[in-house]
Amino acid sequence: MNNFNYRQILMFLIFLIVSINLMAQGTNVMIRAKAKDAKFIGSSIGGAKILVKDAVTGKILSEGLTTGSTGNTDKIMNQDWKRNQPLSDENTAGFNAVLDIEEPVFVTIEAYAPWNKKQATVMSSTQLWVIPGKDITGDGVVLEVPGxxxxxxxxxxxxxxxxxxxxxxxxxxxxxxxxxxxxxxxxxxxxxxxxxxxxxxxxxxxxxxxxxxxxxxxxxxxxxxxxxxxxxxxxxxxxxxxxxxxxxxxxxxx
CATH class of the missing domain: 2.60.40.10 (Immunoglobulins)
Structure with missing residues (x-):
């Protein structure tokens, strides 16, 4: 009887550890800010400040700065874009927001850019659903910043x-x-x-x-x-x- 109880407790602990690990696996959302009629906003001008908020409560779920290069000039400015063709590469500026969520969340994403130039800083935003475990990668969410x-x-x-x-x-x-x-x-x-x-x-x-x-x-x-x-x-x-x-x-x- 005691062995049976021990097995139950052991199985419960294993289940608990696995559940915690699954919950700890955040959902990745790549976020980029792109200047209107130009390239991505990255480290060379101080980046874009990114805020990811719960759209209902306003709680900040993730925040940071876009870092990296402005991207490939020829691809962005000279070539014709095709559907599903990425404009970014592994060096292009972005911020990877990792969200610890257990259920789908409707979020507001705000980009303030360029962050180091206050007289020029513009806020661009969008909203979308983020689903647990369903990463948004590649170009990700791209916010256009005019000016x-x-x-x-x-x-x-x-x-x-x-x-x-x-x-x-x-x-x-x-x-x-x-x-x-x-x-x-x-x-x-x-x-x-x-x-x-x-x-x-x-x-x-x-x-x-x-x-x-x-x-x-x-x-x-x-x-x-x-x-x-x-x-x-x-x-x-x-x-x-x-x-x-x-x-x-x-x-x-x-």
Whole structure:
């Protein structure tokens, strides 16, 4: 009788251990962020912050950053895509979310990108069911992130400039994946409209066109301003894709 009890206990413990191990096997969901009209957002620009949430409760089930390369330029930008043909490879940026779930869960996936460029960060999201043990791999869930990253290089924030001096307005502009913009390049500078809107403390606004300088991804123009306080807003706009980006700064002319 005692041996029978021991066997029962042993079988129960084995069943319990196997059950725990099965439950511990997380479900993998590969998540990637891809810049609109460009490549994947990865380590070279700080990645995309990924949050996977229970869509009903809002509980965060997994979070992290996409890491890896921006992907194969020729495959992504030049070749015709075919159904079920992967755009990514083993080096392409992504975040593998491992979800410990025991039943199907409806999730919200959010990507904030590019994570290290706060003035340019865009949130892109989607929702889907994740089923225990049914991994989502390959390209996985791809979230499109529209826009440009615009960084004003000159003038500097709160810089004091004499009214007698010519002011150089300069900005660095790249795609959301960090891909460069250049004359006659894959991302052609001549396709984009880049302008500075200069607004005085009197509410008067002037507009100046910026042209690509000798350096890739750099746009500039020169102007003179009267004494006063000014806000400078530089925007980039692509009339073909609708991509946009903005950065602002403030200066003092004395």
């Amino acid at each position: 440009f990253v615009v960084d004003i290089l000159s003038p500097q924030t709160h810089e004091r400039i004499s009214a007698t001096n010519e002011i150089e307005i300069k900005a660095n502009i790249v795609m959301m994946c960090g891909c460069p913009i250049a004359k006659d390049g894959i991302w052609d500078a001549s396709q984009y409209e880049v302008k500075a809107l200069i607004t005085s403390d009197k509410g008067e606004t002037s507009e100046i066109k910026l042209n690509q300088a000798d350096k890739v991804s750099t746009f500039s123009a020169k102007t003179n301003l009267d004494k006063g306080l000014y806000e400078i807003l530089i925007y980039a706009y692509d009339p073909v894709t609708g991509n946009t980006g903005v950065d602002k700064t403030n200066i003092i002319i004395n």
